[in-house]
Amino acid sequence: MRLKCRVEYDGTQYAGYQIQPNGNTVQAELEKALAKMHKGEKVKVTASGRTDSGVHARGQIIHFDTNLSIPPHNWKRALDSMLPQDIHIAEAEEAAADFHARYDTIGKEYRYFVWNSREPDIFKRHYTTHIKFPLNVEAMKKACRLIEGEHDFTSFCSSRTDLKGSKVRTIHRASIEQEGAELVFIFKGSGFLYNMVRILVGTLLEVGRGERNPEELQAVFEARERKAAGKTAPPHGLFLWQVDY
Amino acid sequence: MRLKCRVEYDGTQYAGYQIQPNGNTVQAELEKALAKMHKGEKVKVTASGRTDSGVHARGQIIHFDTNLSIPPHNWKRALDSMLPQDIHIAEAEEAAADFHARYDTIGKEYRYFVWNSREPDIFKRHYTTHIKFPLNVEAMKKACRLIEGEHDFTSFCSSRTDLKGSKVRTIHRASIEQEGAELVFIFKGSGFLYNMVRILVGTLLEVGRGERNPEELQAVFEARERKAAGKTAPPHGLFLWQVDY
Structure with a gap:
C-alpha cells in the first residue's frame, strides 16, 4: 500500500530535509520512525522536494510504501506518535500505487x-x-x-x-x-x-x-x-x- | 545611577528567572552580561519577581545600579547586544535612586x-x-x-x-x-x-x-x-x- 502524507516541520533544529551523512534531517527522522514501525526494516520516504537547513514546512508532501495492516485512517496518529515534537503528520491517506510525491507535482x-x-x-x-x-x-x-x-x-x-x-x-x-x-x-x-x-x-x-x-x-x-x-x-x-x- | 529595564525573554531554554546553582537562568545571563560591561565586577540585578522554568516574559521589570558613564538612552542597545537572542531589553531608562523593581510593584x-x-x-x-x-x-x-x-x-x-x-x-x-x-x-x-x-x-x-x-x-x-x-x-x-x- 502507498501512503501519501502532509508533513509539517519546524526546520530550526535540522540540517535540512534531505538525509545526509552529518547532521539531523527531517527525512532521517521520518525513516527512523517508519523503521521502528516496520520491525527495523528500512522504508524509503520520497518528498516533493528538499528544503534547506532552517527552512520550515506547513505542506511538505511525502509518499512511502508499506505492508503493515494499519487502516489508512489510523496511519496519521500511528506515525505521528513516533516522531519528535517538531515534526507533525497533518494528514495521511492511501494513494494510487503509482502516485509519486516528487514527479507528480504540478x-x-x-x-x-x-x-x-x-x-x-x-x-x-x-x-x-x-x-x-x-x-x-x-x-x-x-x-x-x-x-x-x-x-x-x-x-x-x-x-x-x-x-x-x-x-x-x-x-x-x-x-x-x-x-x-x-x-x-x-x-x-x-x-x-x-x-x-x-x-x-x-x-x-x-x-x-x-x-x-x-x-x-x-x-x-x-x-x-x-x-x-x-x-x-x-x-x-x-x-x-x-x-x- | 539606577537603571530600570523592561525585559522580554523566551523561557524555553531556562531553568526559570532566578539564579540557582544548577541550570541556566535569565538572571544569570543578565548578570553575566553586566559583569562583562563592568570589567568583571559583579552587578546585582533585582526583578519584579521570579518566573518558573519554561515561563516567558513580555514585561519583566528589573533594576540595577551602575557607575558606567553610558547615557541612559544608549543603555538599551549596549546591554541588549551582550545578551543571547532569547533575552531582549525592550526598554531602559534612568530610575529614581530609591526605585525598587520588587517592592514598588502595585x-x-x-x-x-x-x-x-x-x-x-x-x-x-x-x-x-x-x-x-x-x-x-x-x-x-x-x-x-x-x-x-x-x-x-x-x-x-x-x-x-x-x-x-x-x-x-x-x-x-x-x-x-x-x-x-x-x-x-x-x-x-x-x-x-x-x-x-x-x-x-x-x-x-x-x-x-x-x-x-x-x-x-x-x-x-x-x-x-x-x-x-x-x-x-x-x-x-x-x-x-x-x-x-
Whole structure:
C-alpha cells in the first residue's frame, strides 16, 4: 500500500530535509520512525522536494510504501506518535500505487515571513526574518507584478545548483500581505529553482529599502546571471506552504 | 545611577528567572552580561519577581545600579547586544535612586495562551498549551467573573510556597479572549501567589471541559486548601505580561 502524507516541520533544529551523512534531517527522522514501525526494516520516504537547513514546512508532501495492516485512517496518529515534537503528520491517506510525491507535482506555494520593525519579536525569531529598516511595501508590490508570469529565472538560481535543464518557470502569483509589523511574501508557481524564493525575497527587500527601483527587475531577468539579483534572504523566514498535484 | 529595564525573554531554554546553582537562568545571563560591561565586577540585578522554568516574559521589570558613564538612552542597545537572542531589553531608562523593581510593584498582568484544537500547531508548541478536547468558553468566562475581586487565594497557591503572610489578593480582571483556535486568559491583580495563575488556568480548563460547574469556584475559595482547586497548568503557556508601579 502507498501512503501519501502532509508533513509539517519546524526546520530550526535540522540540517535540512534531505538525509545526509552529518547532521539531523527531517527525512532521517521520518525513516527512523517508519523503521521502528516496520520491525527495523528500512522504508524509503520520497518528498516533493528538499528544503534547506532552517527552512520550515506547513505542506511538505511525502509518499512511502508499506505492508503493515494499519487502516489508512489510523496511519496519521500511528506515525505521528513516533516522531519528535517538531515534526507533525497533518494528514495521511492511501494513494494510487503509482502516485509519486516528487514527479507528480504540478505546482508549489512558498511563503516568506518578515518582521519589519526596529524592535525584534524574540518569540518569532526562528520563524520570521527581522528587518529593522523601514520597507516601502508599495514598491515591493510593484516589483512582485514583474515577477509574475513565465520567465527565465537563471538570475534567481543559486550558482550551486546541479540543474542542467531549462530555468524557465511560471510564477502564477507573487504578492505581499501585511499585518502590523509582519509581511508575508507569497509565491505560487509551476516550479522553483535552488534558493529561488530566498533570492527573490532578498532582491525585493533591496527594492523595499530603496536600493533598487521596481523596474530594475526586468534587467535582472535579462542578465541571466546570479550576481544581477540581490542577496539570498536567510532560511528561517521561509515555509514550504503547499504542494499541488 | 539606577537603571530600570523592561525585559522580554523566551523561557524555553531556562531553568526559570532566578539564579540557582544548577541550570541556566535569565538572571544569570543578565548578570553575566553586566559583569562583562563592568570589567568583571559583579552587578546585582533585582526583578519584579521570579518566573518558573519554561515561563516567558513580555514585561519583566528589573533594576540595577551602575557607575558606567553610558547615557541612559544608549543603555538599551549596549546591554541588549551582550545578551543571547532569547533575552531582549525592550526598554531602559534612568530610575529614581530609591526605585525598587520588587517592592514598588502595585500590580501585575499575566497572560496564559491555550491552543484549543485537535491538531497541534508545532510552531506554537513552546508558547501555548495544546488542549485537544473542546472547551466551553462561555462556562470558563462565567467562572472568571467569580475570580475577580478580593479573595483568599490559599486554594490557588502551591503548597511549596514559603509565604507566611496573608494569601488575600485582589484580581481586577480575569477574562478570556478568543481568536480562532487560540484562547488568551488574562489576569490583572494586586499580586499573585506561587503558581497561582497556572492553578487558576488549570481549574478553568476543568470548567471548560465540563468536569466542574463555574459556580463551584465559590466552594474552592472557601475550602482554603490546594487540593480543592484543579491541576497546575503547564508553564510554557504562561507569560508575565506587564508590571505596574
